[in-house]
Amino acid sequence: MFKSAIDPQKLEAFLEINNRLNSRYFDLNGLFTQILESATALTNGESSSLLLLRPDSQQLEFVVALGPKGEEVKSFTVPKGEGIAGWVAEHNTSIHVPDAEKDPRFYSKISRNVGYPNQNILAVPLRVQGQCVGVLEMINKKGGQSFHTEDMTWLELFANQAGLAIQNAKNFQAMKDELQTLKDVLETKVLTHSLLTQNARMNEILSLCRKYASTDSAVLITGENGTGKELVAEYVHQNSPRSRGPFVRVNCAALPENLLESELFGYVKGAFTDAVSDRQGRFEQAQGGTLFLDEIGTVPLFLQSKLLRALQSKTIERVGGSQPVELDIRIVAATNSDLHQAIAEGTFRQDLFYRLNVLPVNLPSLRERSEDIPLLAGFFLKEMNQRFRKAIEGFQPEALDRMRRYDWPGNVRQLQNTIERAVVLANGRRLGAEDLGLPGEDEPSTPQDLKAAVQQFKAGLIERTLAECKGNQTKASRQLGIQRTYLSKLIKELNVELMEKGAQDVAKY
Numbered sequence: 001m002f003k004s005a006i007d008p009q010k011l012e013a014f015l016e017i018n019n020r021l022n023s024r025y026f027d028l029n030g031l032f033t034q035i036l037e038s039a040t041a042l043t044n045g046e047s048s049s050l051l052l053l054r055p056d057s058q059q060l061e062f063v064v065a066l067g068p069k070g071e072e073v074k075s076f077t078v079p080k081g082e083g084i085a086g087w088v089a090e091h092n093t094s095i096h097v098p099d100a101e102k103d104p105r106f107y108s109k110i111s112r113n114v115g116y117p118n119q120n121i122l123a124v125p126l127r128v129q130g131q132c133v134g135v136l137e138m139i140n141k142k143g144g145q146s147f148h149t150e151d152m153t154w155l156e157l158f159a160n161q162a163g164l165a166i167q168n169a170k171n172f173q174a175m176k177d178e179l180q181t182l183k184d185v186l187e188t189k190v191l192t193h194s195l196l197t198q199n200a201r202m203n204e205i206l207s208l209c210r211k212y213a214s215t216d217s218a219v220l221i222t223g224e225n226g227t228g229k230e231l232v233a234e235y236v237h238q239n240s241p242r243s244r245g246p247f248v249r250v251n252c253a254a255l256p257e258n259l260l261e262s263e264l265f266g267y268v269k270g271a272f273t274d275a276v277s278d279r280q281g282r283f284e285q286a287q288g289g290t291l292f293l294d295e296i297g298t299v300p301l302f303l304q305s306k307l308l309r310a311l312q313s314k315t316i317e318r319v320g321g322s323q324p325v326e327l328d329i330r331i332v333a334a335t336n337s338d339l340h341q342a343i344a345e346g347t348f349r350q351d352l353f354y355r356l357n358v359l360p361v362n363l364p365s366l367r368e369r370s371e372d373i374p375l376l377a378g379f380f381l382k383e384m385n386q387r388f389r390k391a392i393e394g395f396q397p398e399a400l401d402r403m404r405r406y407d408w409p410g411n412v413r414q415l416q417n418t419i420e421r422a423v424v425l426a427n428g429r430r431l432g433a434e435d436l437g438l439p440g441e442d443e444p445s446t447p448q449d450l451k452a453a454v455q456q457f458k459a460g461l462i463e464r465t466l467a468e469c470k471g472n473q474t475k476a477s478r479q480l481g482i483q484r485t486y487l488s489k490l491i492k493e494l495n496v497e498l499m500e501k502g503a504q505d506v507a508k509y
């Protein structure tokens, strides 16, 4: 490529950037600036720009612009096919235009507006896997000279570097996305265990769900906190022809409004500002499978309209995008709030309700199916024995009796947490009524040993406070009137089981 000896200064700059390519995936703009600065210095350019082509709008946007008018230039965009840069993007070919303002392709809008004469332009395409994704452009050589062929060669080399940087960052982002998807899948799988019941009404509901499962219509699951809505949503998916596809869950209550929209619909990356690739939303992740919209009653009104549109048209558009994406998904939604009341109060759209409530499932509370209590308690006991390496054999008759008579406002989840806590704290072979720590009628008898009684009391109080504070230890310590560090010490000492992070698993009773 080079007939004469390579200029050591140029080579050094080139190698320096090359080294950085392998280490900087995050700060792509920093890398672009450096690439452009080096290219500009080495070709003696007066001004220069790095433009990237937005696939949706087919406009070239300035990512870095150097020179006296650099900052002003950045507010413009250049349509593909227009101007010198637009020509390069369209033809995927380098160009040297010695007298730019006389060239018919020249896009005078920018230079006229910022008051900067363009005499001599050198522009080369930025390529990713051969495709033009942007343009590197030099404007006016210092000292009024014209650019040389060698300048073009160097500029092409730097463009190649930038192309590699984009490719690296895209690969990196794609891997991150894939990892996130895998984590999501794993999370769903870990949460899953089989659905147990001996109750006639629950069995009818499950048989109804199997019938529902064969269709593609929306299912709306209602029921009190902890009645098993999520488990039933998975049951519908597992029994449907979509069971080999993904089961994607969104807890609509866990995300702030502004994030929920992009979480659901995804987004088109804005002009390479802080990341390089577009992001799929949950709708798209659920393609071929089921999208579970949990806590649907908490979706704000403006998003309800967007949801409705998506369900009606079976398409979505990513935030900031303009290409509709066709959907092949099944919707299952769940709520523990009274949607009829929300409709009456104007906080939930009636038309959306009808769209979601095609196949309704209402889960009975645990107190309405008390025959499930011993079954579930036994199941959770086994699970917790395994988790905490204990060998508790079962329940004393008073414990079973106590559990049957208790009204379980937090339903199955509360039963699960109760057993978990009892397994952690109990010392005997069988759990007694007092181990359950259930409030109400006969208060649990206090352990005989004062120290144990105090510890049991402390653990109970801390657990309840943590539940009230949704697992937030700082808040809980304030409420308890103790230091945050002391609380975390007590949690360890007393074996208080911490809730999972994230609002989805916050016990709500």
Ligand SMILES: Nc1ncnc2c1ncn2[C@@H]1O[C@H](COP(=O)(O)OP(=O)(O)OP(=O)(O)O)[C@@H](O)[C@H]1O
Residues within 6 Å of the ligand: 191, 193, 194, 195, 196, 197, 223, 224, 225, 226, 227, 228, 229, 230, 231, 232, 336, 376, 412, 413, 416, 508
């Ligand atoms: N019939 C069941 N058999 C086994 N486990 C169950 C059953 N019902 C619920 N669970 C368990 O109880 C817990 C709560 O269930 P789930 O999360 O499905 O309830 P939910 O109605 O979605 O609760 P919330 O309203 O709090 O979101 C989970 O750990 C779940 O696995």
Ligand SMILES: [Mg+2]
Residues within 6 Å of the ligand: 229, 230, 294
């Ligand atoms: Mg739930």
